Amino acid sequence: MPDSGDVRGVQATQGPDTPVRVFPMPPRDDAGPPEIVQGFLEALTSDDPQFEVARKYLTAEASKKWHPDRSTVVLADGPNTKTDHGGNDAAGGLTYTLTGQKVAAVDAQHAYEPVDGPYRQTLHLTKVDGPEGQEWRIDMPPDGVVLGDSDFQRIYQPVDKYYFASDSSSDGDERRELVADPVYVRGQIDPLTQTVKSLLAGPTHWLEPVVRSRFPSGTQLKKGTKSLSPDDQDKLKVPLNREADRVGQAQCTEMAAQLLFTIDDLTPSGVDEVELQRSDGSQLCVLNQAQAESIAPQRTTGHPEYQYFLDKKHRLVRMGGSGKSAGSKPEPVPGPLGNGDQALRSVAVSRNEERAAGVSLDGRSLFVGSLASGASLGDAVVTSRAKSESDRLTTPSWDGRGDLWVADRNPKDPRLLLLEKGAGEPIEVRTFGLDGGRIEAVRVAADGVRVALLVKEDGKTSLRIGRVEREGGSGERPEVSVVELRAAAPQMEVTAMSWAGGSRLVVVGRESGGVQQIRYVKCDGLTPSGGVLPGLNGVKEIAASENDQLPLVAHSDDGIVRLPAGAAWQTVVEDGTAPVYPG
Structure with missing residues (x-):
């Protein structure tokens, strides 16, 4: 602390922190086995383009066989090391064991996948001839690269x-x-x-x-x-x-x-x-x-004109999202879903903002209506036969093709359904990999080939991402499947989510023993270290646009709230539910 001098003003907003860079050091001439092992592991966390310094810790033969670009194992806290033997083995070498808790693996295609379980690999050292005599070098390195999660997020750019x-x-x-x-x-x-x-x-x-x-x-x-x-x-x-x-x-x-x-x-x-x-x-x-x-007009970066939610009369209302309507007060939408004749508990608006789908207040019926004055509603396009309201239809979701998705949570007949162009006989979507879990929420990406599901299993709800595959010729009724479900945000129990870009979602949930938080996650399962958003009381639903310039909208204990870029949460109305962007 200074004890003299004038008081001077400084800029309130500082520039971005300079990224930390690690410069690897080659092994010393007389380095012992612990120093060789530690130096090698530290070199793996450096910005050395071809891992040339890391190779200096290896024997010439081991360097030829080691391929760091083929795989990367990400551990929670980096590898721990311990010597397996109190002294040299029969051949005069020394074996170390690397241990840790795995959180992810990155393959040769640079694709990230969350994994769980213990990590255990051996690393063997031997003595080789050097310019100053015998030197310790690694002749059996671990497969690929191994490093901690913090190092991975520092080094690698998504x-x-x-x-x-x-x-x-x-x-x-x-x-x-x-x-x-x-x-x-x-x-x-x-x-x-x-x-x-x-x-x-x-x-x-x-x-x-x-x-x-x-x-x-x-x-x-x-x-x-x-x-x-x-x-x-x-x-x-x-x-x-x-x-x-x-x-x-x-x-x-x-x-x-x-x-x-x-x-x-x-x-x-x-x-x-x-x-x-x-x-x-x-x-x-x-x-x-x-x-x-x-x-290639990117539907993942659309520019919706409005944000939508249900008011206290259970009508679909809209407020300005962008363009000339930005900042306008909520108003009922034109058409049958905005006039209050059919009370709603959840909604989805098509991406062209010409139609909307709404689930009745009791959760039993799904209606599709035009957002045009004078249009009529028509009969329900999907009906659930479940006895309990909590076991009926989920919030619907539109994909970029104009198809409508919804799940029926009926314990006797759970189904994931798709209506082509929001009409016609529903197609039952085959879903592989649920392992007995029940779909609690559905959000289809704008591209129509990925779907985010909240799956409840053994009393816990997790976020999973599946690939949508369609089979069938032109003009035929397609067979639709969701395959290869994989975990996203595996450390969290997720209660609400929304797509927030081409490969990103915003989720609401909590880690084991933690408090509720709102954060961004990648659809491949990476949880960015800086992805936590300002807290909010009792978040029940959340909506994001694929355009990251538009604010998040949430339903919380404070009502319908928005989070503009660089600002705090702002209350829109105190009475409202089911906020959505088109999609």
């Missing part, structure tokens, strides 16, 4: 690659929606070039069955291309190998659109234009941001 959604029911035609495929690249090691290489390599295994890349199979950067960077006009030139030489103009522009959306946030000023080049250096095609939006 990136969304984009691919076009594919649909076998459309006779193989590409749909125009783009699907975010989250991967992780080392943030200080040329992330732009890493990301482009990952995009060209294709989608991750989990997402691959439902998306397509417009880059021809085998497309890579031209041999000899070491680094990519935009010029002073924010234009990026990407030289490709021969596999892409013969693509047509239409396909090339779709390739460029994938690339532009993928690298959008990887440079300080962004990339305004991308040029793809043939293997001989000639221009293949050029695409700018405006053209990319027209080629």
Whole structure:
């Protein structure tokens, strides 16, 4: 504390903290086994591009066989080490055991997956000849890279690659929606070039069955291309190998659109234009941001005109979300769901904001109505036969295709249902991997190929993400399945959730023994360390737009509240429930 000098004002808002960087140190000439082991593990947490310093702790033969890019194991607190033997083994070597609690694994495609369970790997040291005599080196390193969760989140940067959604029911035609495929690249090691290489390599295994890349199979950067960077006009030139030489103009522009959306946030000023080049250096095609939006309009970054909720009369009302209506007071929507004739307990508004679906106050019936004055409501499109209100229909959800989803929680006949274009005979969706759990909530991503489910099992509710697969030819009634359910936010019991971007959700829940919190999670299960949002009392429901410029909306003990960017929670009305954005 200073004890002299004038009092001077300082800026209230400080700039972002400089990221911590770890610079690895090579082994000392006389380093003992504990120092070799610790030095190697610390080198794994550094920004060394090819782990060259970490390899200096290995024997020459071990360095050739060690492939750090093939897998990464993430532990809760980093690896603990202990010597297995009090002295040298029969061959004069020494064995250490690495232990810890696993939280995730990252594969060779840079895809993250939560895992649970103990980690145990051995690491063996031996003596080799060095310039100063015998030196300890590791001749049996652990598989891949092992590090703690805090180090992983410091070193690795999340990136969304984009691919076009594919649909076998459309006779193989590409749909125009783009699907975010989250991967992780080392943030200080040329992330732009890493990301482009990952995009060209294709989608991750989990997402691959439902998306397509417009880059021809085998497309890579031209041999000899070491680094990519935009010029002073924010234009990026990407030289490709021969596999892409013969693509047509239409396909090339779709390739460029994938690339532009993928690298959008990887440079300080962004990339305004991308040029793809043939293997001989000639221009293949050029695409700018405006053209990319027209080629692949991203429904994951829509601009809804309104936010919606139910007022104290159980009517659907709306308030300004963006554009000319921003800041307007809540008002009943036009059409039958806003006139109060049918009391509602939950709603969903189509993404084009032309229709809405509402569940009756008793939870028994699902209605679909137009948001146009003078329209009539019609009969229920789905009816639950459950005796208890808590066992009936969930809040419905619209996907980007215009299809409507809802779950019936009837214990005698639990079903996940889909109505094509919000009408017709409901399709029962086959759901694999529930393991006896019951679906309590459904939210379909805008791309229509991923669905978030709240599943209740053994008295606890968890968040799971599934892949939506459709089978059937054009004009046929499709068979729809949700497959390969995986946990997201595995440490939390989740009570409410909403999609909040291409690969992100906002969830309400609590960890074991903790208090209720609101936070962002990635759909692959990563819980970002800085994702916790300001607290709120008794949150029951939450809604987010895929456009992160729009505020969160929640139903809490304080009523309907909003959280604008950079501000605190603000009460909209004290009486209201079921807040939603279109979707």
